[in-house]
Amino acid sequence: MILAVLFVVSLIVLAYFLYPKSEKLEVPKTGYYGSGTPKLDDTTVRPFKIEAPESALEELHERLKNSRIGHQQLEDVPDFEYGFNLKTLLEFKDYWLNEYDWRKQEKLLNSFQHFTTQIEGLRIHFIHEHPPEGKYKKVIPLLIVHGWPGNVFEFYKIIPMLTDPNRYLKDGHSDVAFSVVAPSIPGYGWSEQPKKSDYHDFSYKTSIAKFMKETGYYHIQSTKPDTVGVSLNDSPIGLLAYILEKFSGWTNGEFVSMNDGGLERKFTKDELITIVMIYWLNQNIVSSQRYYKERWIMKLEYAKIAGRYLSVPTGYAAFKHDLGGKITAPLEFAKDLCNIQHYTYFKDGGHFAAFEMPEELAKDVFTFFKKVYSA
CATH class of the missing domain: 3.40.50.1820 (Alpha/Beta hydrolase fold, catalytic domain)
Structure with missing residues (x-):
């Protein structure tokens, strides 16, 4: 999984809170990946310490x-x-x-705020960091998601920059900050391992x-x-x-x-x-x-929406040394997949951008936000 692509997903989540949905996107029904027969989730959010x-x-x-x-x-x-x-x-x-x-x-x-909750039968761990109380005029929720072979530790440098930019970003002033959620995806870090596969055999081939x-x-x-x-x-x-x-x-x-x-x-x-x-x-x-x-054995309902055009305003950060470089998703190609409102090609940086270039990436996230917020 490419971190830049994951940040596209994150920025789509951000834009979701800023723009009304122009059309209903049908997404697959939720599943159950815990042990035994499906049970109701315990939706309690509990503090967690490593x-x-x-x-x-x-x-x-x-x-x-x-x-x-x-x-x-x-x-x-x-x-x-x-x-x-x-x-x-x-x-x-x-x-x-x-x-x-x-x-x-x-x-x-442990200097971050850690929590666990239950989703689809699994205990899910996440970091949730808020901006300082009363310091910023607007606070926007932002989801950031790691890939393999990383984990939430990749974000330890960028999270403070997103939640308190006036303190942690050089030469920057903002009246906006993010409330950041960084989960350990199932089977990684402190999130529980799925007990059931997502395997479904069908006439669909890739x-x-x-x-x-x-x-x-x-x-x-x-x-x-x-x-x-x-x-x-x-x-x-x-x-x-x-x-x-x-x-x-x-x-x-x-x-x-x-x-x-x-x-x-x-x-x-x-x-x-x-x-x-x-x-x-x-x-x-x-x-x-x-x-x-x-x-490669995704459910048919996921496959049906995999190539659907995303109309939500989207920002894309591409890094020169990521797998494939520019070939990964040039602007011309990305425009056919998403409603690209902001595209940045970094002449440095690779697969682990938030870990390697946290300040440059954080500034780009704020730039994207200002574009869509003022539109």
Whole structure:
């Protein structure tokens, strides 16, 4: 999933509150993904605090200490062309084992307001941050959604910029701020894993585009996610290599040719390992990968609306180094899909834009809002 596309969805939600619906959009009926027969949801919203048990951290320490890494780096391949470079892997292992402090990162995460509720039989976790009381004339709800292999930690820098721009954005003054909701989507982070699939067999078929070298993971996860997931869930080093390899090539394709994968050119070791830790502590790498399987076996009713033109005023942020670059969604193509009122092509930035370029993206969100609000 491409973060820029997810922000299109978010901005559509924003525009929903500003514009009356010109036509009724028929959406699929809700489902039930909890255990057993369907039951009424407990709609109570409860405060939530992240607290990893000490025993889980001790077990992780032992697994890292006793990890088995038996291969050698090819002598003529010093970079990430074959995957995660061994020298860099060992450096991350040493840092994770001897310097990384989960409790420090846990405190950072808990500086946000966390909640859980139940939706379609599943416990759903989300962050909900409001602007300071009385500081802004207008407060607009905004939903921001992560993808794979990320989680809500990607948004820890951009959320304050959206909720309190006059404090956190440089050279900016706004009388508007956002009330931000950032959920852990089902099967990720602290949201419960679905207990039922979304599999429905029908005469509907979809063709898969040609896979390039960065999409091997897509084929694996869209066919047999539970198989590869078993090994990743059992090995912290394997999980780190699998996820952070994407933070190399998907942030900038040129990073693959660097010995260290360019990982610390945009992120810190602490930030990257925290992304991995959230998968590790919640043991949800398998459920997170199932999205790709069910993406290709979507229900017929979802397929019917997948290509429908979206008339709601839409903003689109495209980043040069995201998968596919400009080919991902050039303006001419995007206009055929959505009512594009604001389109920005960033000459830097990749798949994890909110994590990598939070200020630039936050400013663009405000620019879009001012356009549609004043129209």
